Amino acid sequence: MSTLTVGDRNIALDKDGFLVELQDWSREVAEALATRESIALTADHWEILELLRQFYQEYQLSPATRPLIKYTALKLGAEKGNSPHLNRLFNGTPAKLAAKLAGLPKPTNCI
Amino acid sequence: MAKSLLIISRQAPWSGPSAREALDIALAGGAFDLPLGMLFLDDGVFQLAAAQQPDAVQQKNLAANLQALPMFGVEELFACGHSLARRGLDNDALSLPVEVLDNAALTALIARFDQVVTL
Amino acid sequence: MTTLHVIAHSPFGDERLASCLRLLGPQDALLLCGDATYALQAGTEPFAALQAANLGERLFALAEDLQARALDSQLAKVVDYPAFVELTLHHDKVNSWL
Numbered sequence: 001m002s003t004l005t006v007g008d009r010n011i012a013l014d015k016d017g018f019l020v021e022l023q024d025w026s027r028e029v030a031e032a033l034a035t036r037e038s039i040a041l042t043a044d045h046w047e048i049l050e051l052l053r054q055f056y057q058e059y060q061l062s063p064a065t066r067p068l069i070k071y072t073a074l075k076l077g078a079e080k081g082n083s084p085h086l087n088r089l090f091n092g093t094p095a096k097l098a099a100k101l102a103g104l105p106k107p108t109n110c111i
Numbered sequence: 112m113a114k115s116l117l118i119i120s121r122q123a124p125w126s127g128p129s130a131r132e133a134l135d136i137a138l139a140g141g142a143f144d145l146p147l148g149m150l151f152l153d154d155g156v157f158q159l160a161a162a163q164q165p166d167a168v169q170q171k172n173l174a175a176n177l178q179a180l181p182m183f184g185v186e187e188l189f190a191c192g193h194s195l196a197r198r199g200l201d202n203d204a205l206s207l208p209v210e211v212l213d214n215a216a217l218t219a220l221i222a223r224f225d226q227v228v229t230l
Numbered sequence: 231m232t233t234l235h236v237i238a239h240s241p242f243g244d245e246r247l248a249s250c251l252r253l254l255g256p257q258d259a260l261l262l263c264g265d266a267t268y269a270l271q272a273g274t275e276p277f278a279a280l281q282a283a284n285l286g287e288r289l290f291a292l293a294e295d296l297q298a299r300a301l302d303s304q305l306a307k308v309v310d311y312p313a314f315v316e317l318t319l320h321h322d323k324v325n326s327w328l
Contacts, residue, residue, distance in 0.1 A: 055182075058175070058178065058179075059175055059176060059178055059179035059182070060171065060172045060175040060176055061138075061175075061176050061179060063179070063182065063183075064138075064142035064183070065142070066141070066142055066144065066183065066184060067141075067142070067179065067182040067183045067184075070182055070184070071182055108135075108138075119325075121245075121246075121249070129328075152249060153245045153249055154245075191249075191253075193252065194249075214252050214253055217252070217253040218253050218254070218255040218258075219255075221233055221253060221255070221325065222231050222232075222233065222255055223231075224323075225231075225322075225323065226323050227233065227323055227324075227325040228325070228326065228328070229325055229326060229327045229328055230328050
């Protein structure tokens with residue numbers, strides 16, 4: 001367990017840095033989580049994070065890498081829904097890291 | 112070529128861990144790109160009922176999770192017509208795009224896969 | 231491809247046996263073990279269902295489970311564990327009804 005401080009809020013993280021309470025998430029929290037991972041969020045990152053939150057809304061689970069790629073390709077087209085693009089944005093572990101920044105639970109079937 | 116696996120899920124959604132376990136096998140296998148099929152048989156067809164509200168019994172939404180199967184590459188989805196009819200479920204009002212099979216087609220389905228597991 | 235179906239649950243108040251008989255192929259076999267051997271209790275519904283299925287040489291039951299339950303086997307071929315293993319090898323796959 002550790003704590004993330006955003007403004008005057010203290011937010012609990014699990015040992016892998018995922019939110020303990022998913023409703024703690026906000027855009028500011030995402031920014032702070034990204035800073036911990038040395039990532040500066042750009043529009044390219046944000047559209048994937050929003051897509052992930054949509055995925056979770058729809059299926060109530062966090063995607064593994066393949067379904068993340070497939071869903072991204074379906075919603076944003078093949079030039080976004082491919083592993084080089086997603087790996088570049090999220091340090092080579094898109095399913096895990098993007099889920100973390102989007103405030104989702106850790107994907108269980110992650111390779 | 113990886114061996115194909117048919118997962119037969121035949122327990123109701125909220126009674127115990129079986130339905131969840133069958134789905135977890137399918138999702139894990141799908142994430143690894145294994146050729147998978149899933150068949151809903153007996154009480155397993157109750158997993159396909161529309162508009163379930165599992166939060167009323169403090170459960171995760173298995174029905175929503177099932178929708179993710181095609182995203183995980185599991186697109187061969189089947190249900191037993193006899194089981195659906197016996198349980199008063201309408202083939203056209205199911206929450207997943209399954210192919211409804213009669214008994215002879217079920218026999219052929221099981222024969223077609225390299226491996227079968229029934230949960 | 232042939233399938234050996236293996237059932238271990240009692241057929242009374244459980245659908246495994248009925249469903250298995252419904253989707254059993256003409257080359258498939260059925261092995262009863264554990265409480266599933268109660269299906270061989272003469273004069274019962276599951277016994278009648280097995281008779282009607284007319285599996286002949288394709289119905290098996292595990293010897294020790296019959297013995298433990300004081301069941302005899304007019305209908306099924308009795309096998310021990312080595313013969314059970316042999317059976318699994320004679321079929322392309324095994325479907326265990328867990």
